[in-house]
Every structure is written in structure tokens, then in C-alpha cells.
Amino acid sequence: MITITKKLIALDLDGTTLNNDSQISPKTAAAIHAAEQQGYIVSIVTGRPNRLSENFYDELNLTTPMINFNGNLGILPHQEWDREYQYTINKEIVTELLEKSKPLGLSLIAVEGRNMFLANRGLSTGFGFFPSTLETNQVLNRKSLKENPISITVQVEPELKAGLINFVQQQFGDEVEVSPWGGPNPIVEIATKGVHKSTGLKFLADYYGILQKDIIAFGDEGNDLTMMQYAGTGVAMKNAIDKIKDLADDVTDFTNDDDGIANYFEDHMDIAVGQ
Structure with a gap:
């Protein structure tokens, strides 16, 4: 019996998946669809509230849980879910x-x-x-x-x-x-103290039964640091701040405005991207 290893791709939005016009380019959308077709689990892990990220979730036709507020909320958008979690402040x-x-x-x-x-x-x-x-x-x-x-x-x-x-x-x-x-x-x-993007990423990994070494996380800013450290492979965008680049396992060859995600999928993960 052949066991297929499940792998998780965690995507930040701003400065990573979104271009400088806060949009998902056709090539990036095609790359994400191609990754899913190849068996990857793709999830959004963002600092944005759900009210400002569900539109991108829908645009990508995702069905995975989404992490919002830098790890403080985990939901299945548009529905009630018994695994949903949230951390709140007094x-x-x-x-x-x-x-x-x-x-x-x-x-x-x-x-x-x-x-x-x-x-x-x-x-x-x-x-x-x-x-x-x-x-x-x-x-x-x-x-x-x-x-x-x-x-x-x-x-x-x-x-x-x-x-x-x-x-x-x-x-x-x-x-x-x-x-x-x-x-x-x-x-x-x-x-909430002690809750970061890594909190949400661990939640996703546990939910899907994925090992840390099989997680690839993409980010560009300081709030992505814990997520990229938790992942087996942390990939900084070419446009990322220096601190993230220095600590990342790899850096994309292109910025978020030049389809950095899509090109990385093609060139480093053997994901064939069609548009």
C-alpha cells in the first residue's frame, strides 16, 4: 500500500499572495488551483479580519479552514463549524x-x-x-x-x-x-498574549494530520515570523523585510507584484501552472 504524504501550503495575503493593488493575479490564482490539484492543502493564514479576507477565499474557491487576526480566529468561512476557535480580549x-x-x-x-x-x-x-x-x-x-x-x-x-x-x-x-x-x-x-500565526498553523496541521516538515509557509512581514519558523519550510517573498529574509529557509525570486508565489511553485515545487 502506497502512503501519500499530505503537504500544507500556508499563505499570507498582503505582500505575499496579493499584489500591490491588493488583488490576486490570474497567474497566482492558477498556481494555487494547480497546487490543490497536485494534492497540496492550501490555507490562508492572515492578519486580516475575516470580513476583509473571505472575498479572496471565495475567489480562490477554497474549502479549507482560514486563519484570521494573526492566529486568533480559525473558521470555515460562511458556515458554522464545530472546530472553530477564537481568542478574545476582555x-x-x-x-x-x-x-x-x-x-x-x-x-x-x-x-x-x-x-x-x-x-x-x-x-x-x-x-x-x-x-x-x-x-x-x-x-x-x-x-x-x-x-x-x-x-x-x-x-x-x-x-x-x-x-x-x-x-x-x-x-x-x-x-x-x-x-x-x-x-x-x-x-x-x-x-491575546501568546497567540500568533503559528497558533493557527499548528491548528491546521493538527486538523489535517500534517507533520511540521511537510508545511510550507509564505510571508513577508514581522507577523509572519512565527508561522515561518513553525513550518518545515519558511519562504520569504523577495519584497519581504530583511528580518524575515534572514530567518527564512528560502526566498522567492520574484516579488508579490511579479507573481512571486506562482513562479516559486513552478520553479521550486514542480507545480505546473496553467492559466
């Missing part, structure tokens, strides 16, 4: 941030769950992640916040960012950890 932390938003320099506080989005205001330059205007039922206050969120995202005055991080670590460091976003935006994310 909503009283949100209340304290709201009360101290002015001295802390917080111009935006947004909280999210699988089926929840609340913010204290809209954001005219929402970086593609936050709405510019809020519906009445999206306004964040003590009364509207009825359940513990998965993630808290704040926009902070750049010169006050270090002070905010210090405040959260001192006040709530036993419960949460703070992660500044990559890039130029003064955005800080607060989530």
Missing part, C-alpha cells in the same frame, strides 16, 4: 482605552470579532481596512460593546506610539500583546 480594556483616548493620542479605536466591527469614528484614509463612515450600529461605546473582541486596532499620534505601547504593556501585559503594523501607518494592534 472588553474592559477597550473601555479604558476609550476613556484615556485623548491623553494616549488615540484618533481611532476599532474592535472586531468574527461577526463584529465597531469603531469610535470613521477614518477618511482607512488604508483599505476601515470604513470612512460608520453605520449607526457600528459606533463603538460602552453600551454597543456587548461581547469581548478578538482584536483591538488603534491609530495613535506617531510621537505618542511608544507611550501607548508602554501603557498597554504595563496595564494589561499579562493578558495582551501589542503589535505595531508594518509600513508607514501609525497603527497598533492589540490581541
Whole structure:
């Protein structure tokens, strides 16, 4: 009897699977379909909330679990699933941030769950992640916040960012950890302490019965580090930050804007990509 080894491909979205226009190119989509046809299990493991990643999941016609919020949520999109998990934060932390938003320099506080989005205001330059205007039922206050969120995202005055991080670590460091976003935006994310993309990747591996050595993870930013370290093969994008490239097992020959994933599949994994 021949045993077929199952292998898992874990894909970050921004800067990895998505091009610089936040789209999946036809060649990348074809490569992912080809990998599935060749027997690979392909899953999205992203820092994005599910509300901003289910469209890509659907575009790729995936049926695998998806990991969101940097490992804090694992779901089968569009359905209830008895294996679904989530890590949440005490909503009283949100209340304290709201009360101290002015001295802390917080111009935006947004909280999210699988089926929840609340913010204290809209954001005219929402970086593609936050709405510019809020519906009445999206306004964040003590009364509207009825359940513990998965993630808290704040926009902070750049010169006050270090002070905010210090405040959260001192006040709530036993419960949460703070992660500044990559890039130029003064955005800080607060989530459950000790939960990272590797948490979600281990969940996927256990669910499918896949060994670590048979996991290939692709990423480009600091939040991909734990996932790439957990995987048997961590592949950094050519456009990745230096820290990720230095610690990766391999680096793609092309950037996310030049079909880096698809070309790597073809050239290094013998996956024939047709369009």
C-alpha cells in the first residue's frame, strides 16, 4: 500500500499572495488551483479580519479552514463549524482605552470579532481596512460593546506610539500583546498574549494530520515570523523585510507584484501552472 504524504501550503495575503493593488493575479490564482490539484492543502493564514479576507477565499474557491487576526480566529468561512476557535480580549480594556483616548493620542479605536466591527469614528484614509463612515450600529461605546473582541486596532499620534505601547504593556501585559503594523501607518494592534500565526498553523496541521516538515509557509512581514519558523519550510517573498529574509529557509525570486508565489511553485515545487 502506497502512503501519500499530505503537504500544507500556508499563505499570507498582503505582500505575499496579493499584489500591490491588493488583488490576486490570474497567474497566482492558477498556481494555487494547480497546487490543490497536485494534492497540496492550501490555507490562508492572515492578519486580516475575516470580513476583509473571505472575498479572496471565495475567489480562490477554497474549502479549507482560514486563519484570521494573526492566529486568533480559525473558521470555515460562511458556515458554522464545530472546530472553530477564537481568542478574545476582555472588553474592559477597550473601555479604558476609550476613556484615556485623548491623553494616549488615540484618533481611532476599532474592535472586531468574527461577526463584529465597531469603531469610535470613521477614518477618511482607512488604508483599505476601515470604513470612512460608520453605520449607526457600528459606533463603538460602552453600551454597543456587548461581547469581548478578538482584536483591538488603534491609530495613535506617531510621537505618542511608544507611550501607548508602554501603557498597554504595563496595564494589561499579562493578558495582551501589542503589535505595531508594518509600513508607514501609525497603527497598533492589540490581541491575546501568546497567540500568533503559528497558533493557527499548528491548528491546521493538527486538523489535517500534517507533520511540521511537510508545511510550507509564505510571508513577508514581522507577523509572519512565527508561522515561518513553525513550518518545515519558511519562504520569504523577495519584497519581504530583511528580518524575515534572514530567518527564512528560502526566498522567492520574484516579488508579490511579479507573481512571486506562482513562479516559486513552478520553479521550486514542480507545480505546473496553467492559466
